[in-house]
Amino acid sequence: MSAIAALLAPLQPLAVLRPWPRYEVDAATWEAIGRALGAGDGALMALWAEPGTVHLAVRAADLRNPAVVSLAAANNAFPSIGQYHPPALRPERAIRDLTGLTPIGIPDDRPWLDHGAWDAAAPLAPPSLTLPRERGRDGRGQSARDPADYAFLPVHGHGLHQIPVGPVHAGIIEPGHFRFTANGETVARLEQRLGYVHKGIESLLIGVGFDHAGRVVARASGDETVALSIAYARAVEAALGIDVPLRAHVLRGVMAELERIANHVGDVGAICNDAAFALLHAHCGLIRERVLAACDAAFGHRLMMDRVVPGGVTHDLTNDARELLFAMLDDALARFADVVRVYDETPSLQDRTCLTGIVSNELVTQWAAGGFVGRGSGRAFDARRDLAYVPYFGMDFAVPTFAAGDVNARVWVRIREVEESARLLRHWLWSTAEGPLRAEVPAIDAVREGVAVAEAFRGDVFVWVRLAAGRVERAHVRDASVFQWPLLEAAIEGNIVADFPLCNKSFNCSYSGHDQ
Amino acid sequence: MRTLLLKSLFSGPATTAAPGLGADALEELGRTLQARAGKLFGRSLSIREVDAGSCNGCELEIHALNNPVYDVERFGLRFVASPRHADVLLVTGPVTRNMRVALERTYAAAPEPKWVVAVGDCGCGCGVFEGSYAVIGGVDKVLPVDLHIPGCPPRPAALLQGLITLLDRVATR
Numbered sequence: 001m002s003a004i005a006a007l008l009a010p011l012q013p014l015a016v017l018r019p020w021p022r023y024e025v026d027a028a029t030w031e032a033i034g035r036a037l038g039a040g041d042g043a044l045m046a047l048w049a050e051p052g053t054v055h056l057a058v059r060a061a062d063l064r065n066p067a068v069v070s071l072a073a074a075n076n077a078f079p080s081i082g083q084y085h086p087p088a089l090r091p092e093r094a095i096r097d098l099t100g101l102t103p104i105g106i107p108d109d110r111p112w113l114d115h116g117a118w119d120a121a122a123p124l125a126p127p128s129l130t131l132p133r134e135r136g137r138d139g140r141g142q143s144a145r146d147p148a149d150y151a152f153l154p155v156h157g158h159g160l161h162q163i164p165v166g167p168v169h170a171g172i173i174e175p176g177h178f179r180f181t182a183n184g185e186t187v188a189r190l191e192q193r194l195g196y197v198h199k200g201i202e203s204l205l206i207g208v209g210f211d212h213a214g215r216v217v218a219r220a221s222g223d224e225t226v227a228l229s230i231a232y233a234r235a236v237e238a239a240l241g242i243d244v245p246l247r248a249h250v251l252r253g254v255m256a257e258l259e260r261i262a263n264h265v266g267d268v269g270a271i272c273n274d275a276a277f278a279l280l281h282a283h284c285g286l287i288r289e290r291v292l293a294a295c296d297a298a299f300g301h302r303l304m305m306d307r308v309v310p311g312g313v314t315h316d317l318t319n320d321a322r323e324l325l326f327a328m329l330d331d332a333l334a335r336f337a338d339v340v341r342v343y344d345e346t347p348s349l350q351d352r353t354c355l356t357g358i359v360s361n362e363l364v365t366q367w368a369a370g371g372f373v374g375r376g377s378g379r380a381f382d383a384r385r386d387l388a389y390v391p392y393f394g395m396d397f398a399v400p401t402f403a404a405g406d407v408n409a410r411v412w413v414r415i416r417e418v419e420e421s422a423r424l425l426r427h428w429l430w431s432t433a434e435g436p437l438r439a440e441v442p443a444i445d446a447v448r449e450g451v452a453v454a455e456a457f458r459g460d461v462f463v464w465v466r467l468a469a470g471r472v473e474r475a476h477v478r479d480a481s482v483f484q485w486p487l488l489e490a491a492i493e494g495n496i497v498a499d500f501p502l503c504n505k506s507f508n509c510s511y512s513g514h515d516q
Numbered sequence: 517m518r519t520l521l522l523k524s525l526f527s528g529p530a531t532t533a534a535p536g537l538g539a540d541a542l543e544e545l546g547r548t549l550q551a552r553a554g555k556l557f558g559r560s561l562s563i564r565e566v567d568a569g570s571c572n573g574c575e576l577e578i579h580a581l582n583n584p585v586y587d588v589e590r591f592g593l594r595f596v597a598s599p600r601h602a603d604v605l606l607v608t609g610p611v612t613r614n615m616r617v618a619l620e621r622t623y624a625a626a627p628e629p630k631w632v633v634a635v636g637d638c639g640c641g642c643g644v645f646e647g648s649y650a651v652i653g654g655v656d657k658v659l660p661v662d663l664h665i666p667g668c669p670p671r672p673a674a675l676l677q678g679l680i681t682l683l684d685r686v687a688t689r
Contacts, residue, residue, distance in 0.1 A: 117613035123649040147617045167618045170597035172565045172579050174572055175615060196614045197569045200650035216644050222573025222669065266579075283520070285583030286530055292580075302671065303573055342517045512571045515614075 003036035004060040008067055017449040018238045020057075022068040030071040031079040033058065038084030043368035045453075046462045046478040047081060047091040049099045051126045054078045055476075056088075057451070057462065059368070066387070068451060068464070073101045076129065080106040087367045087483055098202065100125035113195040113515065115147045124203055152191050155181040160188060163497065167196045174511035178500075185496040190489045194514055201516040205465075205475040210236060210310050210441060213472040217463065218305055220477050221513030226252075226259040227456030228477065229308035231463040234389065235475075236310040239450030239467050240442055244390075247435040248312030250428050253391040254325075255295075255304045255313075256454070257421040257428075262291040263457040264414040264421075265336060267508050271411055272343065274501040275352035283339050287332050294328035297321060312438030322429050333422050340415050353408040357491040357503035360405060367483045371459025372413040373507055377405035383455040397424055407506040417457075445469045456480060458508060479513030530584045534591070535677040560592035561683055564602035564626065568619045568658075569612035569651060573669040574636040578606065580672040581679075593679055599625040604682065605632045609639035610651040611658050623659050631682060634661045635675065637668040 001009070007029055013021030025033070033056070037044055042060035049055065054073055059066040071078055080103035082089035092103040093112035100122030114121065120132045155162070160181050167175035177193040204216045217232040218225045230252050237244055269284025292302040298321035299307050307315050317325075343349060363369075364377040374381055382399040384392040400416035402409035447468045453460050459480025466474040488507050492500055565578055581588040582595065596602055599622045611619060623632070634655035637643040642653045655661050665678040 113614075115614045117616065118649055120649070147614065167615065168566055168599075168622050172567075172575055172582075172595060174567045174570070174575065175618065196618065197567070197612055198614055198650050199569060199610065199612055199645045200648035201645075203650075204645065204648050212644070219571040219573065219644055222571035223576055225571075225573065266576075279517075279520070282584050283524075285580070286585065289580060289583050289585045296671075303576065303669070305573070305668065338520050338523070342520050346517060510572065 002041050002060045002062050003039070004033055004042045004058060004067075005062045007032055007036065008063070008069070013067075016447060017068055017451060018241070020065045020068055020451050022070060022449070024070050024072070027071060027074070027079055030054075030069065030081075031084075033069060034079065034081035034084040034088070037081065037088075040366065044081070044085060044087050044483075045368065045460075046464070046476065047088050047095070048464070048476040048478070049073070049095040049101050050474055051099060051124065051129075052076075054095065054101060055464070056081065057464070066453075076100060077102040077104050079104050082106050082108070085366075087486070090486065091482065096122075098122065098124045100129045110151055113198045115195055116149070117147060123200065150193055152179050152193070153189075155189060157183070157188070159183050176511050180497060180500070182497055185498070187492050187495055187497055187500070190492045190500075192485060192489060194485065194511060196515065197512045198515040199512075202474075202476065205472050208472055209470070210467075210472060213465075213475060214309055215306055217475070217477055220516055221479055221481075221510040222303060222305070223263055223510065224259065224456035224458060224461065224479075224513070225303055225305045226255045226308060227454045227461055228463070229306070230256060231452045231454035231461045232465070232475075232477075233308050233310045234452035234454065235450040235463045235465045236441075236467065237450070238452060239448040239465060240310075240444055242311055242439050242441060244312055244439055245436045246390075246433045248437050248439075249390040250431075250433060251313045251315075251317055251437070252308050254317065254425060254428050255299065255307060257425045258291060258295050258325075259304065260421045260457040261332070261418050261425075262288050262295070264418045265291065265332070267505065268339070268343070268411055268414055271353070271407065271502060271505045272349060274505050275349055277346070277349050280339050280342060280349075283335065287335050287339070290328055290332055294325055297324055309438070311441045312436070314438070316437055325425070325429055329422050329425060333419070336415075336418060343411070343415075350408060352499070352502060353411060353506075354404075354406060356407045356495060356499050357506060358405045359487050359491045361403070363487055363490055364405075367487055369459070369484050369487055370455075370480045371457070371484070372410045372417075373459065373480075373484045373487060375399065375401045375413045376410035376506075378403045381460075383453045383460040387453050387460075389452075389454070391428065392424075395424065395427070407502055410506040443470050447473070458510065459484065461513075477516065479510055479516075481509035481511075481514040485509045485514055531587045531590070532585055532673070535673055535680065560594070561603045561679075561686065562594050562596045562601050563604045563606050563679070564596055564599045564622070565606045565608075566619060566622050567608050568615045568639075568655065569610045569645075570608035570636065570638060574608040574639070577669045577672050577675060578608075578635065581675055586672045586676055588676065588679070591676075591680055591683060593683065599623070600627065602626045603630060603686075604679075605630065605659070606635055606679075607632060607639055607655045607659065608635045609655050610642045610645045610653060611655060612651050614650070616652060616658060619655075619658055631662040631686070632659045633663045633665060633678065633682065635665050636670060637666050640664040640666045643668065
């Protein structure tokens with residue numbers, strides 16, 4: 001029996017959370033779970049807090065379901081998990097910035113999301129603990145602290161120089177800061193500083209209606225909006241015991257796979273572009289555009305935002321739209337096959353992607369990194385299969401996994417996933433069950449909690465909600481990027497600075513999804 | 517690769533027809549540009565995109581402007597890497613408190629004359645993020661905005677229409 005399963009076995013789960021068990025533990029058990037995680041005994045799925053309580057979600061090989069573990073934070077402090085298990089460090093720094101709870105023993109006590117620009121420190125803490133800040137001289141709400149004032153880790157050595165990049169980057173991409181320490185062309189270390197697009201999403205999910213909360217969650221990261229909405233809807237449905245009609249499930253699957261194809265195709269092109277191979281970028285852009293146009297025609301929105309809601313979906317798929325999707329798939333897959341052939345037959349391109357940006361299997365396992373970051377380094381986890389949900393449950397599809405861990409491996413995961421998604425789509429489009437689109441959301445006054453995971457194109461997204469009297473009382477959204485960003489720091493080490501865009505694009509972590 | 521190149525050569529262009537000038541956008545620009553120094557740019561504008569807090573949805577559609585279907589460069593519109601080269605800042609929002617200084621510095625780094633286009637419902641107002649401690653609001657809370665292109669996210673065609681209208685007004689002054 002794993003140490004985590006042994007720690008949880010004697011405990012009685014709370015009835016409030018569905019469908020996973022939730023345990024209230026004491027500080028000693030909490031710390032023991034941290035040690036077990038550090039020893040590689042399980043996977044940390046999420047770590048978040050609300051005033052007075054910290055929660056973590058954990059998976060272990062011999063647990064039937066993942067479990068949520070909660071600790072009442074005595075004296076607004078809790079034992080740091082990060083001191084044993086480094087993947088917990090950034091989430092804990094975020095917890096302290098947002099709720100003011102102190103992780104005792106954390107080896108990194110720098111702020112993370114709080115750049116000193118908010119009106120008060122610990123904005124999610126109860127008013128008695130929130131600390132208002134001094135306003136600057138200009139009276140326009142400028143903070144007293146310079147946002148550039150951040151203690152990057154010191155670097156010592158001969159011939160080292162630093163390259164600061166961002167937050168505003170050279171391309172059309174999200175903001176974040178990268179501090180490179182290089183020796184000549186070779187990167188000795190990359191340190192990230194994120195949080196620039198922190199929008200206070202958790203604060204917007206307190207005491208709001210289900211629909212509004214859904215619209216906020218859908219915009220935690222716009223490129224994976226369908227997957228986020230599915231995770232949110234499934235969490236609400238689990239909490240309230242809603243039976244979603246089969247047709248709605250299938251249409252969710254259709255939208256999720258269309259989103260996956262659009263993103264994978266676009267990113268394969270963008271990776272090639274970062275290796276100065278613009279031809280494939282142009283072709284992939286064309287394919288992506290056709291996919292999005294078909295999504296628009298079928299569901300009335302190119303990114304299919306707000307189409308998945310608690311209880312079901314808002315848009316039906318007409319027979320005409322179904323035919324259109326079939327035709328689009330045939331065309332897009334044929335075009336993509338041409339792209340793949342060129343990728344596979346161009347050594348000058350592979351010279352850039354092969355053996356570049358390697359992440360070891362040990363690291364992706366330790367960080368429980370999902371998506372192509374994990375699967376490109378041999379971690380065969382896919383929430384659609386390993387935490388299976390309808391409509392994937394019982395479906396036959398491959399989870400492509402590669403061992404090399406380089407940019408090329410991540411490209412191939414995406415290429416193979418496009419093919420698998422197309423197979424799933426064709427199956428569902430043939431067999432779309434007739435029936436209603438949306439089940440009623442019952443009015444339940446009692447406090448209920450729900451939790452769900454959905455597989456976005458970049459990895460598993462996790463949503464936890466607490467509902468009461470027809471409103472969302474509290475929620476947490478954890479994007480796959482949270483456990484992927486730190487691995488990019490490892491991937492770039494020893495590579496040349498010029499290969500950073502390539503490595504970065506092959507990860508395509510979400511800034512917005514991370515910063516929230 | 518030869519096959520793909522030949523295929524591309526002999527298939528017709530994938531590009532869509534140019535959209536006309538947007539009536540709403542024209543009216544807004546008429547109001548805002550008249551009072552400002554005009555300069556002939558030879559129907560060419562350089563655009564610097566700034567994500568000041570977006571969910572990345574708008575960025576995906578702005579990206580699409582560069583694909584062969586919308587092909588924004590045929591109108592003389594070019595996305596540039598530095599604000600030093602930019603005539604237009606294309607800003608998505610909501611402007612977060614953590615991005616405010618970076619946005620102000622990017623604006624300050626762009627040479628005069630310059631225009632600011634606010635993109636998306638969040639850039640134009642605050643979208644669903646209204647009321648958060650971490651956001652300031654729409655782009656116009658921080659910078660003078662010459663044109664708003666709403667939408668969540670705006671379709672590439674709407675972005676194109678807005679930018680062409682801006683170009684038209686700037687070039688004919």
